[in-house]
Amino acid sequence: xxxxxxxxxxxxxxxxxxxxxxxxxxxxxxxxxxxxxxxxxxxxxxxxxxxxxxxxxxxxxxxxxxxxxxxxxxxxxxxxxxxxxxxxxxxxxxxxxxxxxxxxxxxxxxxxxxxxxxxxxxxxxxxxxxxxxxxxxxxxxxxxxxxxxxxxxxxxxxxxxxxxxxxxxxxxxxxxxxxxxxxxxxxxxxxxxxxxxxxxxxxxxxxxxxxxxxxxxxxxxxxxxxxxxxxxxxxxxxxxxxxxxxxxxxxxxxxxxxxxxxxxxxxxxxxxxxxxx
Amino acid sequence: xxxxxxxxxxxxxxxxxxxxxxxxxxxxxxxxxxxxxxxxxxxxxxxxxxxxxxxxxxxxxxxxxxxxxxxxxxxxxxxxxxxxxxxxxxxxxxxxxxxxxxxxxxxx
Numbered sequence: 001x002x003x004x005x006x007x008x009x010x011x012x013x014x015x016x017x018x019x020x021x022x023x024x025x026x027x028x029x030x031x032x033x034x035x036x037x038x039x040x041x042x043x044x045x046x047x048x049x050x051x052x053x054x055x056x057x058x059x060x061x062x063x064x065x066x067x068x069x070x071x072x073x074x075x076x077x078x079x080x081x082x083x084x085x086x087x088x089x090x091x092x093x094x095x096x097x098x099x100x101x102x103x104x105x106x107x108x109x110x111x112x113x114x115x116x117x118x119x120x121x122x123x124x125x126x127x128x129x130x131x132x133x134x135x136x137x138x139x140x141x142x143x144x145x146x147x148x149x150x151x152x153x154x155x156x157x158x159x160x161x162x163x164x165x166x167x168x169x170x171x172x173x174x175x176x177x178x179x180x181x182x183x184x185x186x187x188x189x190x191x192x193x194x195x196x197x198x199x200x201x202x203x204x205x206x207x208x209x210x211x212x213x214x215x216x217x218x219x220x221x222x223x224x225x226x227x228x229x230x231x232x233x234x235x236x237x238x239x240x241x242x243x244x245x246x247x248x249x250x251x252x253x254x255x256x257x258x259x260x261x262x263x264x265x266x267x268x269x270x271x272x273x274x275x276x277x
Numbered sequence: 278x279x280x281x282x283x284x285x286x287x288x289x290x291x292x293x294x295x296x297x298x299x300x301x302x303x304x305x306x307x308x309x310x311x312x313x314x315x316x317x318x319x320x321x322x323x324x325x326x327x328x329x330x331x332x333x334x335x336x337x338x339x340x341x342x343x344x345x346x347x348x349x350x351x352x353x354x355x356x357x358x359x360x361x362x363x364x365x366x367x368x369x370x371x372x373x374x375x376x377x378x379x380x381x382x383x384x385x
Contacts (some may be wrong), residue, residue, distance in 0.1 A: 006329070007300075007304070008385035009298060009299075009301075009382040009383060009385045010300060010304045010308070010377075010382075011385075012381070012382045012385050013378060013379065013382045014304075014307065014308065014311075016378050016382075017308065017311040017312070017315065017375070017378065018311065019375075020315060021311055021314060021315045021318070024315055024318040024319055024322070025318055027318075027322060028318050028321055028322045028325070031322065031325075031326070032325045032326075032333065137309045138296075139289045139292040139293050139296065140289055142288065142289075143279055143283050143284075143286075144278075144279065144283065144286070144288060144312075144313045144316075145288055145291060145292060145295070145308070145309035145311075145312040145313050146278070146306070146309045146310060146313050146338050148288075148295060148309060149295075149302075149305040149306045149308075149309035149310075150306075152292065152295075152296070152305075191346075204343075208314075257285055
């Protein structure tokens with residue numbers, strides 16, 4: 001009896017693409033005299049020996065990226081942080097700022113130009129992608145198909161971020177704009193002390209302001225920018241993270257929510273790059 | 278993972294097709310890995326086919342040290358005429374083939 005897969009479209013692609021992959025791999029190795037360059041090439045191709053495989057590949061290594069090397073930080077934070085997710089008192093905040101500045105090697109601070117966040121320890125929730133320029137779509141956000149597999153399901157928000165498009169047009173869209181959307185946060189700017197009296201000033205201050213976010217349970221950290229305002233107070237969450245931010249924090253799976261620390265970075269010379277730390 | 282050539286590769290068509298397919302998360306990851314790895318092999322083949330033995334070794338060392346570094350493209354531009362177009366063509370040809378495969382898969 002002929003075997004029929006429950007998912008023939010997947011089986012068809014898996015078989016066809018595995019065969020093609022093997023052929024490309026063999027061609028590369030045979031043609032370029034692999035004996036001369038040996039293991040060097042092995043280290044340059046993704047997953048060189050795992051394909052073809054019978055079971056789907058789990059790319060869980062990314063979720064745990066940085067876990068081991070940040071374990072010391074996680075231990076320290078767990079010792080210093082309150083057990084419940086609440087606002088920090090000034091002593092706790094000062095102690096944490098010293099720890100984080102020392103660990104990361106740049107100035108982590110609770111206030112810049114006298115402006116503070118409404119809190120620095122709170123619950124982050126996963127956000128959707130944002131439109132980056134007029135005509136943008138969710139497919140264009142993926143730089144490769146693995147990006148799509150990891151982040152595509154988050155979708156794209158129907159409205160624009162608090163500061164509109166990241167770029168006025170696709171033609172003017174730069175790598176800086178791309179990274180800002182990739183690693184953006186939604187911050188409750190409207191709850192920052194003094195916001196109501198200084199709306200225009202605070203709006204300009206918060207736009208793309210760099211923030212360090214840390215998952216205290218794992219020590220995983222990411223530098224991101226403020227790209228949107230939110231979430232609403234009634235959600236019970238205190239900030240939101242782009243799909244890539246949530247992945248960098250190890251919070252991309254399951255409920256896509258968890259407690260994090262978040263502070264400003266004083267980066268006057270704009271030397272600190274966005275992304276996982 | 279991104280590479281120095283990522284900005285020359287356009288996979289939007291494949292992603293659009295993926296979006297319309299009924300695939301589990303594991304199946305998505307599996308197929309995505311096959312696409313990215315196949316593209317990587319095809320592009321490496323194209324590049325290495327245009328480099329001398331010593332330059333191949335140098336290129337692979339640079340790639341191993343910092344695969345995202347855009348200076349790798351500067352190195353290649355010095356060695357291979359029209360290398361950007363060659364990379365784009367190698368990728369586009371493979372993307373077209375895979376796009377056709379996906380259309381056939383949808384008929385299954």
